[in-house]
Structure formats: C-alpha cells, structure tokens
Amino acid sequence: MKKVIVIGATGKIGKILSEKLSDEADFEIKAAFRNEDKKDFFEDRNIEFTILNLEDPVDKIAEAIEGADVVVFTAGSGGSTGPDKTLVVDLDGAVKSMEAAKKANVNRYVIVSAMKADNREMWDKSGIKPYYVAKHYADRVLKDIGLDYTIIRPGRLLDEDGTGKITTENPEKNKSVPREDVAAVIVEVLKNDNTIGKIVEFNQGDKEISEAIGNI
Template structure:
C-alpha cells in the first residue's frame, strides 16, 4: 500500500517513515513543510512532498493527489513549545483539512494519532494540556463523521525509548506510557487490519504482541 505520512518530520513521523521504508508490504511518501527536510529525506531514498497544514484544502488535496497515496497516516502536531493558537491550527484544523483533502482526492484509508482518553472529557477537565485534548477530541469526532475508513489511535505518555513490541489496546485504558516507536508500529499494523477499521482505541505498553492485540478490537 502507498502511504502518505503527514507529519513525517515529527518524532513519531520519523519512526513511521523509517519503518515504512523498510517494509515489504508498503511504500512511503513523506509530507514535510520545509525544502531542506524534503532534500534530506530524498537523499536517504524516501519520496517527499512539500505541503503545509496551514495551506488551503485545495493545496493539500493537490499534494495528496501528487503523492499517489492510497492511505494516509496523520501524525502531525504543533509540539509542546507552541501555544493553544498553534494547537488549534495544526492539531485540529490541520487534521480536519487533511481529512477533507483525503476525501477530495479519493483516499479511503485514514489513520489518525490522537491522545489517550481524548474521547472522555471528564478525564482532562482540569488538565494543564486541556487545549491539546480539546483539539484531539474534536479532530477525532470529525474523522468519525467523515466518509473515510478511519482508525484513531490514542497513545498514552510518549517515550523516547526503544520499542518493546508489546502493547495493550482497548476502548478505555488507564493512563500509561508507550514508546513512540511502538506507536509507529501500531499505526502501520492498523493499515490493513480489518479489526481496526472504523475503530478508536487507547494504547499503552502491555503484554500482547502488536498484531495479536489489534486483532482483538
């Protein structure tokens, strides 16, 4: 499957690009917003396309079409150093514009990175990152309401540690942590696993192999 990674220069995105490049099942195009990022990717043998989530839906649609993608993994985020305004623009509006672009381009499969318990308002009512959780909550709702064949993955606290290849997935989980590399592996595994189609789930480290865990959804 030809996969477009939106947010390819992010911390999860870099894992996604590498794993997809190594895959025998998929090919990858990385969407980035800076020319130097694209050049670095192409130098390492990865197809890249320039686009910005603050661009129009028309521009994003054209980028999706030019990528030749059959599916999209959206792992972009505004990052922890920006304010609520950028969170709104990237994590919510950027995600929704990408969904609209996918629909216009005739893409069916769309996998979205969310955040653990984003569907449960009560869990983040007093959170210091409430604007981020609100953005994730409504981006998720827009994807569910779309025509796309979606999977929404809601990982716990993200760790910069090597993958352990063992996870726990469910509609509702207690808060926990998970390596970013394991998140990337789960995202890729969902692409063709029908048990994850039109499903949303929390994700933390656990005791089950990734393929086994997602088949049980």
C-alpha cells in the same frame, strides 16, 4: 502495494513510522512535511517526500496527497507553541487533511490522537487542555466525514526503545508507551482492515503488537 502518505513526517512518530514503512514490502511511503530544511533525513534514506503546509487551502493539500491509498496524520504543533497553533494544526489542519482526502478520493485515513481525548473531566487536570480539545473534535469530525478511519490513541509518549508489546484491553493500567511502539501499531493497523471504523487505545503491555491489533 498500498501507497501511504505520512503527514507530519518530520515529527518523532512520523520519522520512525516513515522508516518502518520504507522497510515494508507491502507499502510505498511518501513523507509529507512543511519545512523543506528537514528533507535530508528522507533523502538519506531514499524516502519519497513532498512539501505540505497544513495552513494551505484544502485544494492544495489534496494535490499533495493525490494518488495515495492511505493518509496517516501524525502532525502536531508541538509543545513549544501556544494554543493558537494547536488549534490551527492539530484541529483545523487535521480536518483540512480529511477534506482533502475526500477530494482526492483517498478513502483510508489513520490519525494519531490521544488517550482520554473524550474525557472532558481530565482535560482541565492535564495542563494541556487545548491539545485534548483539538484531538477530541478532530476525532469527531473524522468519525462523521465518511472515510475508512482508524483513530490511534496512545497514552503518554516516551522517547525510548520500543518493546514490541502493548495492551489494548486495559490500557489505563499502564500510563505510557514508547513512540517506536506507536509507529509499529500504525503499521499493523494498515495491515489489518479489521481496524477500520475503530478507536485503538493502548499503552505498553505484554501482548505482541501484531496479535493485539489483529484481535481488535
């Protein structure tokens, strides 16, 4: 059984992922989040949780994730904060969690990034350039830090029911994907070691998620 710690578990993807993993016999889930006031969601579902602030020192973050087999980073500063928090959470917070994973001997690390995070020409047009900059450089650090990584890059995120189907072969054909399907992709990534060292770009499509990820 793999012990998975989900950082940013109170976010939209984090909540869905936590529920999905809690229903999987092969995974033991621990939710990690900053605001203790949001613990009821996890207590109601008997999901283990820990309080983790990404602005804390690396050593303290390492203590929170010690004993896990996998770190999944779904945290983000959110659309209501400014570029300063994007820098602190989406970039430095992500990198600190990678350093903490190394310190705690947690070798498997999965991060939720964004499609076109490497396309600088698109950043200015996006209207959320600091977000893409943060994702780009967090991904670059992850590729070089020595963890068994997978970088998840969905397109525009939707708050609607998942279809259970995606495309990875031509993801820019469609522009969006439900968050529920992003969470399902992460579950399949955790089941498939063939995704280690890979960037998985996807949007909604016509192939079953298990098949699409199994053939990465």
